[in-house]
Each structure stands twice: as structure tokens, then as C-alpha cells.
Amino acid sequence: MARANLLLSADLERAFADAQSGKLRYVKVSIDDESFVLSAVGAAAEPRADVEQLVTTHLDAQQASFVLLCVDTNVAALRWVLLAFVPESVSVRDRMLYSSSRDSLKKQLGLNYFAGEFHATELSEVTWESFLEARKKQAADAPLSESERLLKEAAKLERDTNVKSSAMGVVPFEITQNVRDKLRLLQDNKFDWIAMKLSEDNESVEVVKSLESVELIDVPATLDRRSPSFVAYRYRAPGATSLIFMYVCPEDSPVRLKMVYSTCKATVLAVANEELNIKFDHTVSSVSSCL
Structure with missing residues (x-):
């Protein structure tokens, strides 16, 4: 499948940069007119309650979207889990578009901010435990290659500069x-x-x-x-x-x-x-x- 190469809106770029302060639990992203656009943000409080608020307030059972969620907001180097929420009821075009654009979204925001990802088709699948499991699964992946070790070193350099x-x-x-x-x-x-x-x-x-x-x-x-x-x-x-x-x-x-x-x-x-x-x-x- 060809990978979609969409533009990143300035509002989304600023919101994600601001989110590195630890004050936000999640950032919701939609695709509109060939661009990744900011759809909603949610403040960080109690993690499980934050995810419940995301589901009840910002997710639509008939509409595809991405969610960037921070599992732990109390650390210096925040890591995010990407949720691709793509209900079965959406059009084939939207299913293909959201499926093929995940990598582009992560690359443009910065691969080293992400600690996992998962896919859901129903609201009931979007739980706090789902985000934790996605992070755990990536952490348990195969040993790092040489290039991945270099990326990890470079990511540490990036974090040490504390660009917010x-x-x-x-x-x-x-x-x-x-x-x-x-x-x-x-x-x-x-x-x-x-x-x-x-x-x-x-x-x-x-x-x-x-x-x-x-x-x-x-x-x-x-x-x-x-x-x-x-x-x-x-x-x-x-x-x-x-x-x-x-x-x-x-x-x-x-x-x-x-x-x-x-x-x-x-x-x-x-x-x-x-x-x-x-x-x-x-x-x-x-x-x-x-x-």
C-alpha cells in the first residue's frame, strides 16, 4: 500500500510542542483536505478518567481519527502512544488513508516521541489498559539494530536539550x-x-x-x-x-x-x-x- 504523505498543520505542530510540558494527556488529530489538523486536546489529570473523557467527549463511533496519548506525564522525556481509531463504518477511502498515514504523522512530529501504537475499530477498545499494552508491546520488541541504537543515542541528545x-x-x-x-x-x-x-x-x-x-x-x-x-x-x-x-x-x-x-x-x-x-x-x- 502506498503511504500517504500529508502536510502537518501549524496549529497541530504548536499544540504537540506545547504538550511536551506535561499538562496535556492527549492530542486528537484528524485528516482534513490533505493535512493533519488539530481536532482536540485533553488536560492531564487521572489517567483512566482522562481516557474515559476522551472516549465520551471526543471520539465519534462513526468517524476516523488519530489520538496521541501520553502514558506518563510526570517524567522529563514524555513518550506518546499513537491510536488509529478507524471504525468499520467509515468509507474505504478513509480506512486506507488513516492506515497509510500513521508513519508520516509520527515522522513529522518526531519518531522518538513515540513509544507504541495500536488500532481500534470500536469505542469499547479504547481503554487505559489498551494504551499501556501498546507501550509494553513496543518495549518488548526485538533487540535494537545498530541504526536503532544510534537513533536512541540521538533521541537522548534531543531530550537533553529540553526543547519545548x-x-x-x-x-x-x-x-x-x-x-x-x-x-x-x-x-x-x-x-x-x-x-x-x-x-x-x-x-x-x-x-x-x-x-x-x-x-x-x-x-x-x-x-x-x-x-x-x-x-x-x-x-x-x-x-x-x-x-x-x-x-x-x-x-x-x-x-x-x-x-x-x-x-x-x-x-x-x-x-x-x-x-x-x-x-x-x-x-x-x-x-x-x-x-
Whole structure:
């Protein structure tokens, strides 16, 4: 089955970043118009009661959705279980869409945040015990491969930086003044394309390319396919424009570099959103050798 490659809405990206504070038990996600969108959130209180509230208040026995639920909100590095709730009564298209897009959702939010997943077709299957069992099952999987061990190390590096979106107290990466200036020009319609990369010491974000005009058809040729980068792009459609933030990473990039960029993404977005008041309509993460 082909895997759906949907966009991640800016509201969902911000909500999931804010959820790392431990104040939320779950984040509900729906698919709307080829995008993952925020549907609902639930505050963290008593775990079993939180799941019961999710079922009675936010799940519809006739509608598919995803739920990201935090099993333990009292630890520094939160881990989430992904529920794909897909009732038998939904259309074949929706069943295929939700089934094929799970990996895309996890990759765009960050694979290392997830500690398990399960599938349910009826409300009665969505219980606190189901989430616990999903986490237990993943923990009992086969021994880690070499690449998985590297990912685990990189995940620890990511957690140690304590990136919490706009709620963070210390920004672990410096955003240079040139980046701020160019993003403001993007906001003022002076540029369509701002490409950014980490410096050689991986401590600051710098502008590497800025273009006044880039047509959608030219995006693949404009992207740097050799090393990871961030791109702020203004897509100009007839009668409207959209601001898109892209994290692009070649598949063969070193695992550690991938994770450093994945961590840094939250810092760049926080500066854009909170300091510069730039609200991206979509965020796209592509870990691939081609687009």
C-alpha cells in the first residue's frame, strides 16, 4: 500500500510542542483536505478518567481519527502512544488513508516521541489498559539494530536539550540576526524563499540562500539535496498565498545530524512564531533523497 504523505498543520505542530510540558494527556488529530489538523486536546489529570473523557467527549463511533496519548506525564522525556481509531463504518477511502498515514504523522512530529501504537475499530477498545499494552508491546520488541541504537543515542541528545517550543526558557541554538532579517522580509512579501542551515559547529542557524521569487514547479530543483536544511517558502497561488516551513533531510544523512536538525526545528519555529509573529500555514518534514 502506498503511504500517504500529508502536510502537518501549524496549529497541530504548536499544540504537540506545547504538550511536551506535561499538562496535556492527549492530542486528537484528524485528516482534513490533505493535512493533519488539530481536532482536540485533553488536560492531564487521572489517567483512566482522562481516557474515559476522551472516549465520551471526543471520539465519534462513526468517524476516523488519530489520538496521541501520553502514558506518563510526570517524567522529563514524555513518550506518546499513537491510536488509529478507524471504525468499520467509515468509507474505504478513509480506512486506507488513516492506515497509510500513521508513519508520516509520527515522522513529522518526531519518531522518538513515540513509544507504541495500536488500532481500534470500536469505542469499547479504547481503554487505559489498551494504551499501556501498546507501550509494553513496543518495549518488548526485538533487540535494537545498530541504526536503532544510534537513533536512541540521538533521541537522548534531543531530550537533553529540553526543547519545548515557545514554552522553553533557554534557546539551545542561536538564530542569527541575518535569519531574523530575512524572515521579516519574507513576511513583508520581499522574498519567497529563505533557506537556512546550521553552522559547522551546529550551534547557530544561518541563511544560505534567499530568493525573491520561486514558482511551485521549481521547488524540487531549488532544494539542496546534499545536506539537511530548513526552508521558509511563500507559495503564491491565484488569489492567495501560503507560508510553508520545510525541514528537508537527505535519506543518507548521518543519524546524529538528522536528530540535531530535528531538534533545532522547534527553535526556529519558536523564534518565527513568538518573536517575529510569523505564522506558518503548513510545516513539512521530508527525510528523503528526492521530493
